[in-house]
Amino acid sequence: MEQLGVEPEEEAGRDEEEDAAQAMERAEAGEAGVVPEGSSSSRVIVHVDLDCFYAQVEMISNPELKGKPLGVQQKYLVVTCNYEARKLGVKKLMNVRDAKEKCPQLVLVNGEDLTRYREMSYKVTELLEEFSPIVERLGFDENFVDLTEMVEKRLQQHQSDELSALTVSGHVYNNQCINLHDIMHIRLLIGSQIAAEMREAMYNQLGLTGCAGVASNKLLAKLVSGVFKPNQQTVLLPQSSQVLIQSLSHVKEMPGIGYKTAKRLEALGISSVHDLQTFSPKILEKELGISVAQRIQKLSFGEDTSPVTPSGPPQSFSEEDSFKKCSSEVEAKNKIEELLASLLNRVCQDGRKPHTIRLTIRRYSSENHCSRESRQCPIPSHVIQKLGTGNCDVMTPMVDILMKLFRNMVNVKMPFHLTLLSVCLCNLKVLNTAKKGTIDYYLTPSLSTTSRSGKRSFKMKDSHMED
DNA sequence: TGGGGTTAT
DNA sequence: ATAACCC
Numbered sequence: 001m002e003q004l005g006v007e008p009e010e011e012a013g014r015d016e017e018e019d020a021a022q023a024m025e026r027a028e029a030g031e032a033g034v035v036p037e038g039s040s041s042s043r044v045i046v047h048v049d050l051d052c053f054y055a056q057v058e059m060i061s062n063p064e065l066k067g068k069p070l071g072v073q074q075k076y077l078v079v080t081c082n083y084e085a086r087k088l089g090v091k092k093l094m095n096v097r098d099a100k101e102k103c104p105q106l107v108l109v110n111g112e113d114l115t116r117y118r119e120m121s122y123k124v125t126e127l128l129e130e131f132s133p134i135v136e137r138l139g140f141d142e143n144f145v146d147l148t149e150m151v152e153k154r155l156q157q158h159q160s161d162e163l164s165a166l167t168v169s170g171h172v173y174n175n176q177c178i179n180l181h182d183i184m185h186i187r188l189l190i191g192s193q194i195a196a197e198m199r200e201a202m203y204n205q206l207g208l209t210g211c212a213g214v215a216s217n218k219l220l221a222k223l224v225s226g227v228f229k230p231n232q233q234t235v236l237l238p239q240s241s242q243v244l245i246q247s248l249s250h251v252k253e254m255p256g257i258g259y260k261t262a263k264r265l266e267a268l269g270i271s272s273v274h275d276l277q278t279f280s281p282k283i284l285e286k287e288l289g290i291s292v293a294q295r296i297q298k299l300s301f302g303e304d305t306s307p308v309t310p311s312g313p314p315q316s317f318s319e320e321d322s323f324k325k326c327s328s329e330v331e332a333k334n335k336i337e338e339l340l341a342s343l344l345n346r347v348c349q350d351g352r353k354p355h356t357i358r359l360t361i362r363r364y365s366s367e368n369h370c371s372r373e374s375r376q377c378p379i380p381s382h383v384i385q386k387l388g389t390g391n392c393d394v395m396t397p398m399v400d401i402l403m404k405l406f407r408n409m410v411n412v413k414m415p416f417h418l419t420l421l422s423v424c425l426c427n428l429k430v431l432n433t434a435k436k437g438t439i440d441y442y443l444t445p446s447l448s449t450t451s452r453s454g455k456r457s458f459k460m461k462d463s464h465m466e467d
Numbered sequence: 468t469g470g471g472g473t474t475a476t
Numbered sequence: 477a478t479a480a481c482c483c
Contacts, residue, residue, distance in 0.1 A: 114470060183478065255483090319471085471482105474482105476477100476480095
Protein backbone atom coordinates (compact mmCIF):
# COMPACT_ATOMS: atom_id res chain seq x y z
CA MET A 1 0.00 0.00 0.00
CA GLU A 2 2.74 2.45 0.92
CA GLN A 3 6.15 2.52 -0.67
CA LEU A 4 9.24 2.27 1.46
CA GLY A 5 11.47 5.17 0.57
CA VAL A 6 14.81 6.32 1.85
CA GLU A 7 14.14 10.00 1.27
CA PRO A 8 11.99 11.96 3.73
CA GLU A 9 9.50 14.06 1.81
CA GLU A 10 9.73 17.81 1.51
CA GLU A 11 7.19 19.74 3.52
CA ALA A 12 6.38 23.06 5.14
CA GLY A 13 8.25 23.83 8.33
CA ARG A 14 11.18 21.58 7.42
CA ASP A 15 13.50 23.88 9.35
CA GLU A 16 12.48 21.86 12.37
CA GLU A 17 13.30 18.52 10.80
CA GLU A 18 15.40 16.04 12.61
CA ASP A 19 18.69 15.63 10.75
CA ALA A 20 20.33 12.34 9.82
CA ALA A 21 22.91 12.51 12.60
CA GLN A 22 20.22 12.90 15.25
CA ALA A 23 18.25 10.06 13.73
CA MET A 24 21.25 7.79 13.91
CA GLU A 25 21.87 8.68 17.53
CA ARG A 26 18.33 7.72 18.34
CA ALA A 27 18.62 4.57 16.28
CA GLU A 28 21.61 3.58 18.34
CA ALA A 29 19.76 4.26 21.55
CA GLY A 30 16.96 2.04 20.28
CA GLU A 31 19.26 -0.82 19.31
CA ALA A 32 20.85 -0.67 22.72
CA GLY A 33 17.38 -1.39 24.10
CA VAL A 34 17.21 1.86 25.99
CA VAL A 35 13.72 3.22 26.51
CA PRO A 36 14.35 6.94 26.17
CA GLU A 37 12.26 7.87 29.19
CA GLY A 38 10.70 11.27 29.48
CA SER A 39 11.69 12.08 25.95
CA SER A 40 8.18 12.82 24.82
CA SER A 41 8.97 12.69 21.13
CA SER A 42 9.86 9.02 21.34
CA ARG A 43 6.57 7.81 22.76
CA VAL A 44 4.17 5.77 20.67
CA ILE A 45 0.54 6.61 21.39
CA VAL A 46 -2.62 5.28 19.78
CA HIS A 47 -5.98 6.99 19.85
CA VAL A 48 -8.89 4.62 19.26
CA ASP A 49 -12.18 6.16 18.25
CA LEU A 50 -15.29 4.04 17.71
CA ASP A 51 -17.47 4.80 14.69
CA CYS A 52 -20.84 6.36 15.69
CA PHE A 53 -20.74 4.40 18.91
CA TYR A 54 -24.34 4.60 20.17
CA ALA A 55 -25.67 3.69 16.73
CA GLN A 56 -23.35 0.68 16.56
CA VAL A 57 -24.54 -0.53 19.95
CA GLU A 58 -28.15 -0.15 18.82
CA MET A 59 -27.49 -2.11 15.62
CA ILE A 60 -25.92 -4.91 17.66
CA SER A 61 -28.96 -4.94 19.97
CA ASN A 62 -31.32 -5.02 17.02
CA PRO A 63 -29.66 -6.29 13.80
CA GLU A 64 -32.76 -5.38 11.78
CA LEU A 65 -31.60 -1.78 12.05
CA LYS A 66 -28.47 -2.60 10.03
CA GLY A 67 -28.52 -1.12 6.55
CA LYS A 68 -31.18 1.43 7.48
CA PRO A 69 -30.52 5.08 8.23
CA LEU A 70 -30.49 5.14 12.03
CA GLY A 71 -30.44 7.99 14.51
CA VAL A 72 -30.11 7.84 18.27
CA GLN A 73 -32.44 10.28 19.95
CA GLN A 74 -32.17 12.04 23.30
CA LYS A 75 -35.07 14.40 23.95
CA TYR A 76 -35.53 16.31 20.69
CA LEU A 77 -31.98 15.79 19.44
CA VAL A 78 -30.41 13.17 17.19
CA VAL A 79 -27.19 12.84 19.17
CA THR A 80 -25.54 10.46 16.74
CA CYS A 81 -26.40 8.44 13.66
CA ASN A 82 -24.96 5.71 11.49
CA TYR A 83 -23.27 6.29 8.14
CA GLU A 84 -26.40 5.46 6.13
CA ALA A 85 -28.08 8.40 7.84
CA ARG A 86 -25.04 10.65 7.35
CA LYS A 87 -25.06 9.97 3.64
CA LEU A 88 -28.63 11.26 3.61
CA GLY A 89 -27.66 14.51 5.32
CA VAL A 90 -28.25 13.78 9.00
CA LYS A 91 -25.63 15.33 11.29
CA LYS A 92 -24.67 14.76 14.88
CA LEU A 93 -26.66 16.85 17.39
CA MET A 94 -29.24 17.70 14.75
CA ASN A 95 -32.76 18.62 15.77
CA VAL A 96 -35.18 15.69 15.31
CA ARG A 97 -37.41 17.87 13.13
CA ASP A 98 -34.59 18.93 10.83
CA ALA A 99 -33.34 15.35 10.65
CA LYS A 100 -36.77 13.97 9.72
CA GLU A 101 -37.16 16.73 7.17
CA LYS A 102 -33.80 15.95 5.60
CA CYS A 103 -34.37 12.22 5.81
CA PRO A 104 -38.00 11.06 6.18
CA GLN A 105 -36.98 7.36 6.21
CA LEU A 106 -34.77 7.96 9.26
CA VAL A 107 -35.31 5.34 11.96
CA LEU A 108 -35.00 6.73 15.47
CA VAL A 109 -34.25 4.87 18.68
CA ASN A 110 -34.25 6.43 22.12
CA GLY A 111 -30.80 6.68 23.64
CA GLU A 112 -31.50 8.49 26.90
CA ASP A 113 -30.65 5.43 28.97
CA LEU A 114 -26.88 5.09 28.69
CA THR A 115 -26.62 1.71 30.44
CA ARG A 116 -25.84 -0.46 27.40
CA TYR A 117 -23.51 2.16 25.93
CA ARG A 118 -21.64 2.45 29.19
CA GLU A 119 -21.28 -1.32 29.50
CA MET A 120 -20.01 -1.72 25.96
CA SER A 121 -17.69 1.23 26.46
CA TYR A 122 -16.00 -0.44 29.41
CA LYS A 123 -15.71 -3.71 27.47
CA VAL A 124 -13.72 -1.81 24.85
CA THR A 125 -11.47 -0.23 27.48
CA GLU A 126 -10.90 -3.61 29.12
CA LEU A 127 -10.03 -5.19 25.79
CA LEU A 128 -7.46 -2.45 25.13
CA GLU A 129 -6.05 -2.87 28.63
CA GLU A 130 -5.06 -6.41 27.64
CA PHE A 131 -2.60 -4.89 25.17
CA SER A 132 -1.21 -2.38 27.65
CA PRO A 133 -2.55 -1.34 31.07
CA ILE A 134 -1.99 2.34 30.23
CA VAL A 135 -5.41 3.17 28.80
CA GLU A 136 -7.12 6.53 29.20
CA ARG A 137 -10.80 6.91 28.40
CA LEU A 138 -12.17 10.05 26.78
CA GLY A 139 -15.92 9.94 26.87
CA PHE A 140 -17.57 6.60 26.13
CA ASP A 141 -16.16 6.06 22.66
CA GLU A 142 -12.51 7.09 22.70
CA ASN A 143 -9.41 5.66 24.34
CA PHE A 144 -5.72 6.54 24.34
CA VAL A 145 -3.19 3.75 24.82
CA ASP A 146 0.51 4.28 25.48
CA LEU A 147 2.22 1.68 23.30
CA THR A 148 5.80 2.77 24.02
CA GLU A 149 6.74 -0.26 26.10
CA MET A 150 4.96 -2.76 23.90
CA VAL A 151 6.66 -1.37 20.83
CA GLU A 152 10.01 -1.56 22.57
CA LYS A 153 9.49 -5.23 23.40
CA ARG A 154 8.57 -6.08 19.81
CA LEU A 155 11.55 -4.13 18.56
CA GLN A 156 13.88 -6.21 20.67
CA GLN A 157 12.39 -9.41 19.29
CA HIS A 158 13.00 -8.34 15.70
CA GLN A 159 16.18 -9.50 13.99
CA SER A 160 17.91 -6.70 12.11
CA ASP A 161 17.24 -8.38 8.74
CA GLU A 162 13.53 -8.57 9.57
CA LEU A 163 13.46 -4.83 10.04
CA SER A 164 13.84 -4.27 6.32
CA ALA A 165 10.64 -6.28 5.77
CA LEU A 166 8.66 -4.18 8.23
CA THR A 167 5.47 -2.72 6.79
CA VAL A 168 2.89 -0.24 7.94
CA SER A 169 -0.67 -1.20 8.71
CA GLY A 170 -3.20 1.27 7.32
CA HIS A 171 -2.58 4.75 5.98
CA VAL A 172 0.48 6.95 6.39
CA TYR A 173 -0.54 10.57 6.92
CA ASN A 174 0.38 12.92 4.08
CA ASN A 175 1.57 9.90 2.10
CA GLN A 176 4.96 10.50 3.62
CA CYS A 177 7.76 8.11 2.69
CA ILE A 178 8.90 5.69 5.32
CA ASN A 179 12.55 5.74 6.25
CA LEU A 180 13.61 2.46 7.86
CA HIS A 181 16.81 4.11 9.05
CA ASP A 182 14.72 6.40 11.22
CA ILE A 183 14.11 4.58 14.49
CA MET A 184 10.96 6.59 15.15
CA HIS A 185 9.51 5.43 11.83
CA ILE A 186 10.22 1.85 12.87
CA ARG A 187 8.52 2.35 16.23
CA LEU A 188 5.47 4.01 14.71
CA LEU A 189 5.11 1.23 12.14
CA ILE A 190 5.10 -1.32 14.92
CA GLY A 191 2.54 0.91 16.64
CA SER A 192 0.40 0.81 13.52
CA GLN A 193 0.51 -2.99 13.55
CA ILE A 194 -0.58 -3.09 17.19
CA ALA A 195 -3.38 -0.63 16.38
CA ALA A 196 -4.58 -2.98 13.65
CA GLU A 197 -4.55 -5.87 16.09
CA MET A 198 -6.59 -3.81 18.52
CA ARG A 199 -9.20 -2.99 15.90
CA GLU A 200 -9.33 -6.63 14.83
CA ALA A 201 -9.87 -7.71 18.43
CA MET A 202 -12.61 -5.10 18.89
CA TYR A 203 -14.39 -6.40 15.82
CA ASN A 204 -13.94 -10.11 16.51
CA GLN A 205 -14.73 -10.01 20.21
CA LEU A 206 -17.24 -7.15 20.45
CA GLY A 207 -18.46 -6.62 16.88
CA LEU A 208 -17.38 -2.97 16.91
CA THR A 209 -15.58 -0.97 14.23
CA GLY A 210 -13.52 2.15 14.78
CA CYS A 211 -10.65 4.33 13.73
CA ALA A 212 -7.17 4.56 15.15
CA GLY A 213 -4.43 7.13 14.97
CA VAL A 214 -0.82 6.41 15.88
CA ALA A 215 1.60 9.23 16.68
CA SER A 216 4.17 10.40 19.19
CA ASN A 217 1.76 12.17 21.54
CA LYS A 218 -1.92 12.31 22.45
CA LEU A 219 -2.72 15.49 20.53
CA LEU A 220 -1.28 14.21 17.28
CA ALA A 221 -2.70 10.70 17.74
CA LYS A 222 -6.14 12.16 18.23
CA LEU A 223 -5.91 14.51 15.29
CA VAL A 224 -4.60 11.84 12.94
CA SER A 225 -7.13 9.18 13.94
CA GLY A 226 -9.86 11.15 12.23
CA VAL A 227 -8.14 11.58 8.89
CA PHE A 228 -9.53 8.45 7.24
CA LYS A 229 -13.06 7.76 8.42
CA PRO A 230 -14.89 5.21 9.14
CA ASN A 231 -13.14 2.03 10.21
CA GLN A 232 -9.62 2.96 9.07
CA GLN A 233 -6.37 3.90 10.71
CA THR A 234 -3.58 6.37 10.09
CA VAL A 235 -0.05 6.77 11.38
CA LEU A 236 1.66 10.13 11.61
CA LEU A 237 5.40 10.28 11.00
CA PRO A 238 7.13 13.17 12.80
CA GLN A 239 8.08 15.03 9.59
CA SER A 240 4.41 15.56 8.76
CA SER A 241 3.27 16.88 12.14
CA GLN A 242 3.33 20.50 10.96
CA VAL A 243 1.20 19.61 7.95
CA LEU A 244 -1.33 17.95 10.24
CA ILE A 245 -1.74 20.82 12.66
CA GLN A 246 -1.73 23.38 9.88
CA SER A 247 -4.59 21.45 8.28
CA LEU A 248 -6.84 22.72 11.06
CA SER A 249 -8.78 25.70 9.80
CA HIS A 250 -9.38 27.22 13.24
CA VAL A 251 -7.85 27.04 16.73
CA LYS A 252 -11.18 25.82 18.12
CA GLU A 253 -10.53 22.53 16.31
CA MET A 254 -7.49 21.92 18.50
CA PRO A 255 -8.39 19.48 21.29
CA GLY A 256 -7.78 21.39 24.51
CA ILE A 257 -9.02 24.69 23.15
CA GLY A 258 -12.68 24.87 24.02
CA TYR A 259 -15.49 27.33 23.48
CA LYS A 260 -14.37 29.86 26.09
CA THR A 261 -10.70 29.92 25.19
CA ALA A 262 -11.50 30.12 21.48
CA LYS A 263 -13.66 33.19 22.15
CA ARG A 264 -10.90 34.86 24.13
CA LEU A 265 -8.37 34.04 21.43
CA GLU A 266 -10.66 35.52 18.83
CA ALA A 267 -10.80 38.74 20.85
CA LEU A 268 -7.01 38.83 20.55
CA GLY A 269 -7.21 38.40 16.79
CA ILE A 270 -6.08 34.79 16.92
CA SER A 271 -8.07 32.46 14.70
CA SER A 272 -5.66 30.17 12.86
CA VAL A 273 -3.11 27.78 14.28
CA HIS A 274 -0.40 29.93 12.72
CA ASP A 275 -1.79 33.01 14.52
CA LEU A 276 -1.44 31.18 17.82
CA GLN A 277 2.06 29.89 17.00
CA THR A 278 3.37 33.38 16.28
CA PHE A 279 1.50 35.34 18.96
CA SER A 280 3.54 36.96 21.73
CA PRO A 281 3.84 34.42 24.58
CA LYS A 282 4.05 37.21 27.14
CA ILE A 283 0.80 38.83 26.08
CA LEU A 284 -0.89 35.45 25.82
CA GLU A 285 0.18 34.63 29.39
CA LYS A 286 -1.22 37.93 30.60
CA GLU A 287 -4.56 37.30 28.91
CA LEU A 288 -5.11 33.63 29.69
CA GLY A 289 -2.85 32.94 32.63
CA ILE A 290 0.50 31.25 32.39
CA SER A 291 -0.83 27.70 32.60
CA VAL A 292 -3.38 27.85 29.77
CA ALA A 293 -1.20 30.12 27.64
CA GLN A 294 1.84 27.89 27.71
CA ARG A 295 -0.16 24.73 27.24
CA ILE A 296 -2.16 25.87 24.23
CA GLN A 297 0.76 27.56 22.55
CA LYS A 298 2.66 24.28 22.77
CA LEU A 299 -0.38 22.52 21.36
CA SER A 300 -0.30 24.89 18.39
CA PHE A 301 3.13 23.47 17.50
CA GLY A 302 1.87 19.92 17.89
CA GLU A 303 3.69 19.54 21.19
CA ASP A 304 1.91 17.72 23.99
CA THR A 305 3.78 16.14 26.86
CA SER A 306 0.67 15.16 28.81
CA PRO A 307 0.87 11.50 29.78
CA VAL A 308 -1.68 8.83 29.00
CA THR A 309 -3.23 8.60 32.45
CA PRO A 310 -4.85 5.23 33.17
CA SER A 311 -8.50 5.92 33.86
CA GLY A 312 -9.18 2.89 36.02
CA PRO A 313 -12.66 2.63 37.51
CA PRO A 314 -14.87 5.73 37.32
CA GLN A 315 -14.41 8.59 39.81
CA SER A 316 -18.12 9.31 39.92
CA PHE A 317 -21.55 8.03 38.95
CA SER A 318 -24.19 10.47 37.87
CA GLU A 319 -27.61 10.46 36.29
CA GLU A 320 -29.39 13.48 34.96
CA ASP A 321 -32.66 14.37 33.32
CA SER A 322 -33.55 17.49 31.43
CA PHE A 323 -37.05 18.74 30.80
CA LYS A 324 -39.03 21.76 29.75
CA LYS A 325 -40.24 22.66 33.20
CA CYS A 326 -40.15 21.55 36.79
CA SER A 327 -41.70 24.06 39.18
CA SER A 328 -42.81 22.21 42.29
CA GLU A 329 -41.03 20.45 45.09
CA VAL A 330 -43.01 17.19 44.71
CA GLU A 331 -42.23 17.10 41.04
CA ALA A 332 -38.55 17.56 41.80
CA LYS A 333 -38.64 14.90 44.50
CA ASN A 334 -40.13 12.34 42.11
CA LYS A 335 -37.47 12.99 39.52
CA ILE A 336 -34.72 12.89 42.13
CA GLU A 337 -35.98 9.53 43.39
CA GLU A 338 -35.87 8.12 39.89
CA LEU A 339 -32.31 9.31 39.34
CA LEU A 340 -31.18 8.01 42.73
CA ALA A 341 -32.74 4.58 42.24
CA SER A 342 -30.74 4.04 39.06
CA LEU A 343 -27.58 5.31 40.70
CA LEU A 344 -27.91 2.97 43.67
CA ASN A 345 -28.09 0.00 41.32
CA ARG A 346 -24.97 1.14 39.52
CA VAL A 347 -22.98 1.84 42.64
CA CYS A 348 -24.08 -1.49 44.08
CA GLN A 349 -22.70 -3.34 41.07
CA ASP A 350 -19.46 -1.38 41.24
CA GLY A 351 -18.80 -2.52 44.77
CA ARG A 352 -17.10 0.66 45.99
CA LYS A 353 -18.94 3.07 48.24
CA PRO A 354 -19.52 6.75 47.56
CA HIS A 355 -18.79 9.10 50.44
CA THR A 356 -20.19 12.25 48.82
CA ILE A 357 -23.51 13.07 47.19
CA ARG A 358 -24.22 16.04 44.95
CA LEU A 359 -27.36 17.58 43.52
CA THR A 360 -27.14 19.80 40.46
CA ILE A 361 -29.84 21.98 38.94
CA ARG A 362 -30.21 24.18 35.90
CA ARG A 363 -32.58 27.11 36.20
CA TYR A 364 -34.58 28.37 33.30
CA SER A 365 -33.14 31.55 31.85
CA SER A 366 -33.18 33.15 28.44
CA GLU A 367 -29.52 34.17 28.53
CA ASN A 368 -27.17 32.00 30.54
CA HIS A 369 -28.12 28.70 28.94
CA CYS A 370 -25.23 26.62 30.21
CA SER A 371 -25.03 27.54 33.87
CA ARG A 372 -25.63 24.98 36.59
CA GLU A 373 -25.63 25.19 40.35
CA SER A 374 -24.80 22.40 42.74
CA ARG A 375 -24.70 21.51 46.41
CA GLN A 376 -22.89 18.54 47.86
CA CYS A 377 -22.40 16.97 51.26
CA PRO A 378 -20.86 13.91 52.86
CA ILE A 379 -22.98 10.78 53.02
CA PRO A 380 -23.45 9.81 56.71
CA SER A 381 -21.43 6.72 57.58
CA HIS A 382 -24.46 4.73 58.73
CA VAL A 383 -25.99 5.26 55.28
CA ILE A 384 -22.76 4.28 53.51
CA GLN A 385 -22.69 0.98 55.37
CA LYS A 386 -26.18 0.12 54.24
CA LEU A 387 -25.22 0.60 50.61
CA GLY A 388 -25.14 -2.68 48.76
CA THR A 389 -26.33 -4.65 51.77
CA GLY A 390 -29.72 -5.30 50.27
CA ASN A 391 -32.97 -5.06 52.14
CA CYS A 392 -32.21 -1.94 54.19
CA ASP A 393 -33.99 1.10 52.88
CA VAL A 394 -31.25 3.41 51.82
CA MET A 395 -33.46 5.44 49.50
CA THR A 396 -35.29 7.32 52.27
CA PRO A 397 -32.29 8.84 54.08
CA MET A 398 -30.61 9.72 50.80
CA VAL A 399 -33.70 11.33 49.33
CA ASP A 400 -34.00 13.31 52.57
CA ILE A 401 -30.43 14.53 52.14
CA LEU A 402 -31.02 15.41 48.50
CA MET A 403 -34.16 17.38 49.33
CA LYS A 404 -32.22 19.35 51.93
CA LEU A 405 -29.64 20.16 49.27
CA PHE A 406 -32.50 21.05 46.96
CA ARG A 407 -34.08 23.51 49.40
CA ASN A 408 -30.65 24.95 50.07
CA MET A 409 -30.45 25.94 46.41
CA VAL A 410 -34.07 26.61 45.58
CA ASN A 411 -36.35 28.80 47.66
CA VAL A 412 -39.45 26.63 47.40
CA LYS A 413 -41.63 29.40 48.83
CA MET A 414 -40.93 31.41 45.70
CA PRO A 415 -41.87 30.41 42.16
CA PHE A 416 -39.10 28.53 40.35
CA HIS A 417 -38.50 26.97 36.95
CA LEU A 418 -35.90 24.24 36.55
CA THR A 419 -34.87 22.55 33.32
CA LEU A 420 -32.47 19.93 34.67
CA LEU A 421 -31.85 17.79 37.73
CA SER A 422 -28.76 15.68 38.26
CA VAL A 423 -27.61 13.47 41.11
CA CYS A 424 -23.98 12.46 41.46
CA LEU A 425 -22.35 9.92 43.79
CA CYS A 426 -18.63 10.48 44.09
CA ASN A 427 -15.62 10.27 46.37
CA LEU A 428 -15.72 6.50 45.87
CA LYS A 429 -13.75 4.42 48.31
CA VAL A 430 -12.83 0.79 48.07
CA LEU A 431 -14.60 -1.78 50.16
CA ASN A 432 -13.51 -2.43 53.66
CA THR A 433 -10.45 -4.59 53.25
CA ALA A 434 -11.36 -6.11 56.59
CA LYS A 435 -9.71 -9.46 57.12
CA LYS A 436 -10.85 -12.32 59.28
CA GLY A 437 -9.79 -12.05 62.87
CA THR A 438 -9.43 -8.28 62.84
CA ILE A 439 -11.64 -5.85 64.71
CA ASP A 440 -12.84 -4.44 61.39
CA TYR A 441 -14.06 -7.85 60.31
CA TYR A 442 -16.46 -8.24 63.22
CA LEU A 443 -17.59 -4.63 62.96
CA THR A 444 -18.50 -5.01 59.30
CA PRO A 445 -22.06 -6.35 59.10
CA SER A 446 -21.84 -7.40 55.46
CA LEU A 447 -18.84 -9.59 56.18
CA SER A 448 -19.45 -11.18 59.56
CA THR A 449 -23.21 -11.81 59.31
CA THR A 450 -25.11 -12.21 56.07
CA SER A 451 -23.64 -13.65 52.92
CA ARG A 452 -22.88 -11.30 50.09
CA SER A 453 -25.97 -11.09 47.95
CA GLY A 454 -24.75 -10.14 44.52
CA LYS A 455 -27.08 -7.72 42.88
CA ARG A 456 -30.28 -6.28 44.17
CA SER A 457 -32.61 -3.91 42.54
CA PHE A 458 -33.67 -0.78 44.33
CA LYS A 459 -37.31 0.11 43.96
CA MET A 460 -38.24 3.72 43.79
CA LYS A 461 -41.35 3.50 45.84
CA ASP A 462 -43.20 1.20 48.20
CA SER A 463 -39.99 -0.23 49.56
CA HIS A 464 -42.04 -1.48 52.53
CA MET A 465 -43.94 -3.72 50.09
CA GLU A 466 -40.89 -5.83 49.31
CA ASP A 467 -40.99 -9.38 50.69
C1' DT B 468 -28.04 20.88 22.68
C1' DG B 469 -28.07 15.36 25.72
C1' DG B 470 -26.34 12.65 29.23
C1' DG B 471 -22.69 11.79 30.59
C1' DG B 472 -17.43 12.29 32.23
C1' DT B 473 -12.51 14.71 34.00
C1' DT B 474 -9.27 18.11 36.12
C1' DA B 475 -8.00 22.76 37.87
C1' DT B 476 -8.90 26.71 40.66
C1' DA C 477 -18.65 25.30 44.26
C1' DT C 478 -17.63 26.64 39.95
C1' DA C 479 -15.49 26.69 35.56
C1' DA C 480 -13.14 24.83 32.05
C1' DC C 481 -12.33 20.88 29.11
C1' DC C 482 -13.71 16.22 26.57
C1' DC C 483 -17.19 13.02 24.15
